[in-house]
Amino acid sequence: MELIVALGLIVLKVALLIAILxxxxxxxxxxxxxxxxxxQQRMGPMRVGWxxxxxxxxxxxxxxxxxxxxxxxxxxxxxxxAPILALAPPFVVFVAIPFGESVSVxxxxxxxxxxxxxxxxxxIFAVIGIEVYGVIFGGWAANSKYAVLGSLRTxxxxxxxxxxxxxxxIGVVMLAQSMSLIDIVRAQADVWNVVYQPVGFFxxxxxxxxxAQRIPFDLAEAEGDLGAGFHTEYSGIRFAFFMVSxxxxxxxxxxxxxILFFGGWNGILLPLPPLLWFxxxxxxxxxxxxxxxxxxxxxxxxxxxxxGWKVLLPLSLANIIITGIVLS
Amino acid sequence: MSRALxxxxxxxxxxxxxxxxxxxxxxxxxxxxxxxxxxxxxKEKWVPYSRYRGHHFLKRDEAGEIxxxxxxxxxxxxxxxxxxVVPYEDENGKRHPSKxxxxxxxxxxxxxxxxxxxxDAIALGQQYEFSSFSSRDLVIGRDDLLAKPGKAATGGSVxxxxxxxxxxxxxxxxxxxxxxWWRNIRRT
Ligand code: SF4
Ligand code: SF4
Numbered sequence: 001m002e003l004i005v006a007l008g009l010i011v012l013k014v015a016l017l018i019a020i021l022x023x024x025x026x027x028x029x030x031x032x033x034x035x036x037x038x039x040q041q042r043m044g045p046m047r048v049g050w051x052x053x054x055x056x057x058x059x060x061x062x063x064x065x066x067x068x069x070x071x072x073x074x075x076x077x078x079x080x081x082a083p084i085l086a087l088a089p090p091f092v093v094f095v096a097i098p099f100g101e102s103v104s105v106x107x108x109x110x111x112x113x114x115x116x117x118x119x120x121x122x123x124i125f126a127v128i129g130i131e132v133y134g135v136i137f138g139g140w141a142a143n144s145k146y147a148v149l150g151s152l153r154t155x156x157x158x159x160x161x162x163x164x165x166x167x168x169x170i171g172v173v174m175l176a177q178s179m180s181l182i183d184i185v186r187a188q189a190d191v192w193n194v195v196y197q198p199v200g201f202f203x204x205x206x207x208x209x210x211x212a213q214r215i216p217f218d219l220a221e222a223e224g225d226l227g228a229g230f231h232t233e234y235s236g237i238r239f240a241f242f243m244v245s246x247x248x249x250x251x252x253x254x255x256x257x258x259i260l261f262f263g264g265w266n267g268i269l270l271p272l273p274p275l276l277w278f279x280x281x282x283x284x285x286x287x288x289x290x291x292x293x294x295x296x297x298x299x300x301x302x303x304x305x306x307x308g309w310k311v312l313l314p315l316s317l318a319n320i321i322i323t324g325i326v327l328s
Numbered sequence: 329m330s331r332a333l334x335x336x337x338x339x340x341x342x343x344x345x346x347x348x349x350x351x352x353x354x355x356x357x358x359x360x361x362x363x364x365x366x367x368x369x370x371k372e373k374w375v376p377y378s379r380y381r382g383h384h385f386l387k388r389d390e391a392g393e394i395x396x397x398x399x400x401x402x403x404x405x406x407x408x409x410x411x412x413v414v415p416y417e418d419e420n421g422k423r424h425p426s427k428x429x430x431x432x433x434x435x436x437x438x439x440x441x442x443x444x445x446x447x448d449a450i451a452l453g454q455q456y457e458f459s460s461f462s463s464r465d466l467v468i469g470r471d472d473l474l475a476k477p478g479k480a481a482t483g484g485s486v487x488x489x490x491x492x493x494x495x496x497x498x499x500x501x502x503x504x505x506x507x508x509w510w511r512n513i514r515r516t
Contacts, residue, residue, distance in 0.1 A: 037363065038358070038359045038363060039355045039358050039359050040358070041358060041361060041364045041365075042363050042364075042365050043363045043365045043367070046367065047370065291352065291356065294355055295348075295352050295354075295355040296348070296351065
């Protein structure tokens with residue numbers, strides 16, 4: 001009996017999580033277009049619903065009803081596989097992410113995470129790495145020069161940022177003496193990690209921008225020079241998969257930044273509910289992502305590699321060594 | 329010495345991303361400035377200046393008689409060959425057009441017909457909203473041309489307006505004020 005309840009609870013949580021993550025891109029696209037508009041002294045969507053609030057719904061319907069086109073020369077199997085490979089990993093990763101300690105519902109303690117893995121960080125990095133295959137396969141399978149160039153850039157980008165990103169979190173792991181995200185947040189109850197690990201935060205954030213393929217590192221889908229990059233040939237629902245995946249990863253990177261460096265659900269000054277604190281911090285970082293997007297130009301592909309190997313990697317290594325010396 | 333200091337300052341600025349920071353501050357500031365978008369046709373409408381060449385209209389004289397004497401000069405000068413005039417003679421022995429058609433689908437709104445007219449009978453007004461689903465509807469006949477609104481007394485301003493697809497509205501403004509395109513542009 002207890003097993004069934006526990007199982008039902010997990011299924012419920014997963015379903016809720018998936019529903020939230022699937023719906024999240026709707027307000028986020030609206031927000032992004034509004035922020036873009038106002039930063040450029042425009043208004044953004046205004047016509048569908050109040051201040052364009054229903055625009056994402058209209059776009060969603062449009063995407064769902066559009067023709068799902070597969071180019072004649074495409075590798076059909078990979079072409080169909082790629083959007084799924086891009087969409088699934090970001091959702092899977094959220095299994096390991098805690099949103100708070102626990103809440104009591106009807107006298108029962110319900111934890112605000114699906115599973116408390118002791119190697120959560122490793123799991124996240126392993127799974128999120130798979131997402132890149134979606135991008136690479138998508139570009140390759142489409143058999144179009146723009147798409148191939150997009151995925152080529154993704155390969156180069158991936159190898160130059162994933163290593164610094166992995167190294168950047170080692171400092172945090174050393175401080176918390178654990179790889180479990182919950183323990184990491186608990187370790188930050190008094191002082192947030194960003195105070196001890198500003199360099200680690202910087203490296204992680206920059207690498208995170210590259211991970212989420214956002215400007216200034218959105219080389220894989222540089223609209224200006226590659227059409228739409230790796231998803232040039234995609235249309236309809238498959239294109240929507242890539243878009244949803246992009247937004248979920250953006251949220252994921254924000255969540256990771258908050259958990260690893262900004263104290264997760266630990267609040268300061270204001271005694272707000274932990275979950276609200278968490279949401280506010282994540283929202284702030286999502287905003288920062290959009291803010292960056294409409295401020296910075298795109299880095300060139302060799303510049304990204306140079307940043308990854310010549311700046312971020314040495315910085316993250318130095319960070320580990322210094323953290324180690326100070327801790328011992 | 330001072331140049332060296334300046335150089336060092338630049339390097340320190342770069343190390344702490346002063347340039348990126350100032351860019352972020354700029355866009356953040358812009359986010360709270362007023363947008364320059366003119367919300368046509370939902371909320372605002374632009375009444376063009378009186379020099380604007382919009383839809384043609386035919387004028388009447390004081391007696392209410394059509395001014396046009398059907399000399400066909402406008403049809404001659406029209407570079408698009410889109411005016412068709414068929415004259416007739418009324419009981420007083422005056423020439424008037426029995427048929428006057430302008431194919432606005434072909435018209436390039438050059439205003440040459442207005443310049444050529446010896447009787448000051450035709451002019452291009454300020455109306456610019458006459459799109460149509462069929463190019464046939466864009467051939468405007470004599471009576472429609474007579475009924476078209478003339479030039480508004482004032483022009484060149486943005487007025488509150490609503491999209492109105494039912495009837496043709498030319499919005500006249502009360503105060504003759506020019507539109508300052510730069511009203512919301514921040515000058516830094
Ligand atoms: S405006 Fe020019 S093109 Fe149009 S009817 Fe007059 S002369 Fe012809
Ligand atoms: S509109 Fe003017 S130019 Fe044209 S036929 Fe009439 S009088 Fe002649």
